[in-house]
Amino acid sequence: MRKATLWNWFWILLGLLYFFLPLLATFHFSLRARKEALSLLAYQQMIEDTRIWQALLYSIQIGLLTIGLGLLLMVPTVYWVHLRARYLRPMIEFFSLLPFVIPAIVLVFGLIRIYSGDPFPLTNTYAGTDFLLIAGYVVLTLPYLYRAIDAGMTAIDVATLTEAAQSLGAGWGTILFRVIVPNLRSAMLGAAFLILAIVLGEFTIASFIVGLRAFGPVIWQVGQNRAYEASALVIFSFLLTWILMALINFVARRAVVTSGPR
């Protein structure tokens, strides 16, 4: 018994070291922008760099729009599949997994080829490239969004809830917005935060379509010539991701309190 506990602690410690040692090293490095002593100089420079904050804001906006468009597209689709076309489920699942199989670089070249000329000249304007970026991200994050919504719908037996609402006189809009969506809240929020985290860190698609307007390419550029500041930025993005994760947990737990297990 005692021996087993000891081993448990050993493995936990090993795991923690594996995760946190590189992080601690990066943190330590980020504090050494001044040669003579440890300092927060890199962080100060990072905070003063307006480009970084503009890019972050831009990426957050793109992320939120991606979440909005993705939900608008996937919630009704997955709902309909659950309700009337369950035989389509394997196919939808397959398509939703394609972004895992097709590298982002292939996706972005495809997008640029098709949308850089007639009949859809989207790459010529800022609005056009923003839209293209959002569309690309919707595809890229599809696996996460689909899985989350699908799991959420499986958990609440949408078919019976829909019939119950119908028998009480509800139309499709009422059913979707007052019965189905409120019960998917935690699933949707979980997926939303995940998508936001992915969009904030994404480099490939962003760098080809919008370049240094997005956060990912900016981190990369900073890393190219300002090593200390880049480390500070890494630590900062890590914290940002953690905050998002904590929010997911918090929201999911609150959702359990209100809707609970069936």
Place this chain on the structure above:
Amino acid sequence: MAFLVLEHVSKRFGNLIAVEDFHLAVEKGEFISLLGPSGCGKTTVLRMIAGFELPTTGRIILEGEDITRVPPNRRNIGMVFQSYALFPNMTVAQNIAFGMRVRREPEHRIRERVDELLALVHLEDKRNSYPHQLSGGQQQRVALARALAIRPRLLLLDEPLSALDAKIRVTLRSEIRAIQRQLGITVIYVTHDQEEALSISDRIVVMRAGKIEQVGTPFQIYNFPQTSFVASFVGMLNTAEAEVLDPQQGLLQLDGAHLLSADPGLRRRKPGERVRLSIRPERISLAGEQLKDNLLQARVEDITFLGAVVRIQLRLGNTLFYMDTFNNPHLALPTIGSTVQVTCSKEAVMVLE
């Protein structure tokens, strides 16, 4: 015209015939049970009445109006599901109020009605609870209140008690019946539990393989089953093959013993013909002072104690049959392996079609 008429309704799913030529007229305020084994089409019939399935042929007429193609949310028919189907994001009160909110009824009327229904299902103290905080029986009560809140023209219940344990099932079913009588509402109740159907219904529709086998009051269904399926599905039944000796006298031979039957159907049979006869276990008794038309000698094979009733398995030649007798602590039961004399009236011996 009857309150609800299902006019020669059929439903096919691809090649599968789920319901075939289902014809039934229901009067206002009646409590009708659709009874049958799983897959017999009873739930499909209910779903067609609710509007969730479109009949392949036939019409459904409610209060003189053809509702066959009316969408479910315009029918004003309440439904209670086996899985309760309460909205998990809403409290008990919000669940009950849902249908009225959809109809945009004034808030004070909704509040009054919710109070009224919470009292009806004895859940006044659970108004602000969420479904997951309630027991199965309480959840089904909420579902019932929610369905009643819209003052439906018709209430459909799809195996509402199947997911509950035995004791709650019995209390809740008498509550459902009491509420139905109090409100005078017409109910169609689907169940595979014959005891439930017998105890709760005005009339029972016994179904098998998509077709109606028999429609009748619980008394008729139990005592005068018209087909061997109804006889064997409803209640415990002994069946055995016998030879007709004298159709006019009602004389049969069963494993060497002579037996009298009062079944009028026997007159149409010929001497020497083999028929399937049936006797309810409770119609057989130990031959004490009261002798009935038939007296048989049988060996006691097994005795099962069922509480109020004791079920005795008897052997007559090659035929095994059961006899039910009330549990009386002052009377000695026969011992296993002993030979006993049993008796039954000729009215108890039925010949199945």
